[in-house]
Amino acid sequence: MDQTKVSRILEKMKEQGMPQMIISDPPAIYYLTGKWIHPGERLLALYLNVNGDHKLVINKLFPQEKDLGVELVWYDDVEDAVEILSRFVEKDKPIGIDKTWPARFLLRLQELKAGSEFRNGSLIVDYVRMVKDEHEQQLMREASLANDKVMEQVIPLVVKGYTEKELDAKVRALYAESGHSGVSFDPITAYGKSGADPHHATDDTKGKRGDSVVIDIGGILNDYCSDMTRTVFIGEVSDKAREVYEVVKEAQRRGIEAAKPGNRMCDVDLACRNYITEKGYGEYFTHRTGHSIGMEDHEYGDVSSVNEDIIQVGQVFSIEPGIYLMDEGIGVRIEDLVLITEDGCEVLNHFTKDLIVVPEE
Numbered sequence: 040m041d042q043t044k045v046s047r048i049l050e051k052m053k054e055q056g057m058p059q060m061i062i063s064d065p066p067a068i069y070y071l072t073g074k075w076i077h078p079g080e081r082l083l084a085l086y087l088n089v090n091g092d093h094k095l096v097i098n099k100l101f102p103q104e105k106d107l108g109v110e111l112v113w114y115d116d117v118e119d120a121v122e123i124l125s126r127f128v129e130k131d132k133p134i135g136i137d138k139t140w141p142a143r144f145l146l147r148l149q150e151l152k153a154g155s156e157f158r159n160g161s162l163i164v165d166y167v168r169m170v171k172d173e174h175e176q177q178l179m180r181e182a183s184l185a186n187d188k189v190m191e192q193v194i195p196l197v198v199k200g201y202t203e204k205e206l207d208a209k210v211r212a213l214y215a216e217s218g219h220s221g222v223s224f225d226p227i228t229a230y231g232k233s234g235a236d237p238h239h240a241t242d243d244t245k246g247k248r249g250d251s252v253v254i255d256i257g258g259i260l261n262d263y264c265s266d267m268t269r270t271v272f273i274g275e276v277s278d279k280a281r282e283v284y285e286v287v288k289e290a291q292r293r294g295i296e297a298a299k300p301g302n303r304m305c306d307v308d309l310a311c312r313n314y315i316t317e318k319g320y321g322e323y324f325t326h327r328t329g330h331s332i333g334m335e336d337h338e339y340g341d342v343s344s345v346n347e348d349i350i351q352v353g354q355v356f357s358i359e360p361g362i363y364l365m366d367e368g369i370g371v372r373i374e375d376l377v378l379i380t381e382d383g384c385e386v387l388n389h390f391t392k393d394l395i396v397v398p399e400e
């Protein structure tokens with residue numbers, strides 16, 4: 040196990056009076072052990088105790104060749120895995136439970152009275168994961184650099200006569216060809232009205248002259264996610280669309296400016312939102328400004344008006360304001376990832392945010 044990460048978690052457990060905890064989420068287990076284990080419906084539980092007596096309870100179906108730095112406790116399909124896990128739990132003390140742990144396991148643990156109190160332990164892991172160490176920061180940089188390159192290749196394809204679904208397939212292929220293990224979320228390749236719907240599901244729409252095109256894409260490189268959005272126009276751009284574009288671009292710039300240690304997460308949201316509201320488009324900016332990101336595309340720590348957490352050095356999150364005018368078929372979103380540094384932030388994406396009109400072929 041990564042001793043630095045584990046000790047950061049144990050530290051927080053002590054602070055919060057949580058002497059023991061069960062971590063079951065595979066990304067969290069990977070984060071600590073460096074090993075992806077996908078147990079499907081079977082129990083996989085990393086039991087942490089502040090006294091240092093940690094165990095990983097794991098099904099025999101998942102043999103481990105490497106030493107994971109934690110004692111492994113094996114069970115098979117005919118054994119009561121939760122009962123085996125419960126033998127390590129200090130019954131008269133509170134226990135933290137992973138928020139994604141299936142109820143079938145937690146209810147059994149409660150039946151066995153393994154723990155005096157059952158608490159949500161996930162926030163402890165989430166807060167530790169929110170602040171990336173130097174190695175992770177480097178992986179996030181590399182993932183976003185690779186994403187810039189994919190974006191550069193995608194933009195010229197916008198006008199090739201592809202439907203959204205076909206462009207989506209091209210995007211996935213570009214990630215596969217450039218060493219990614221996959222996309223970090225379903226790509227958004229949305230033409231015209233589709234782009235004015237921020238939750239649009241990719242369909243058979245084809246681009247036409249004057250369309251705004253929202254390209255929101257990301258891949259997974261060396262287990263870390265990228266995520267960026269650019270909006271381009273086909274053939275021409277109306278005065279209205281240009282105005283909307285420039286408002287979003289300036290809002291996003293203001294968000295980046297507010298992304299620094301000591302500010303609150305909501306200050307970043309407000310910097311974007313206040314400007315868009317000032318320009319008269321407040322009601323058309325219908326989502327939060329961004330989200331934290333790392334091994335998963337969406338991690339704990341929203342950039343929203345209600346998150347008053349203080350921004351810390353090492354955090355990585357997206358800044359992605361948008362304006363969506365459904366009636367006019369105009370949708371504009373611009374997104375970069377930022378890494379918080381001592382005196383501000385490093386923008387991890389470098390692809391231009393100047394307005395691009397791709398030639399209509």
Ligand SMILES: [Mn+2]
Binds near residue numbers: 266
């Ligand atoms: Mn995003």
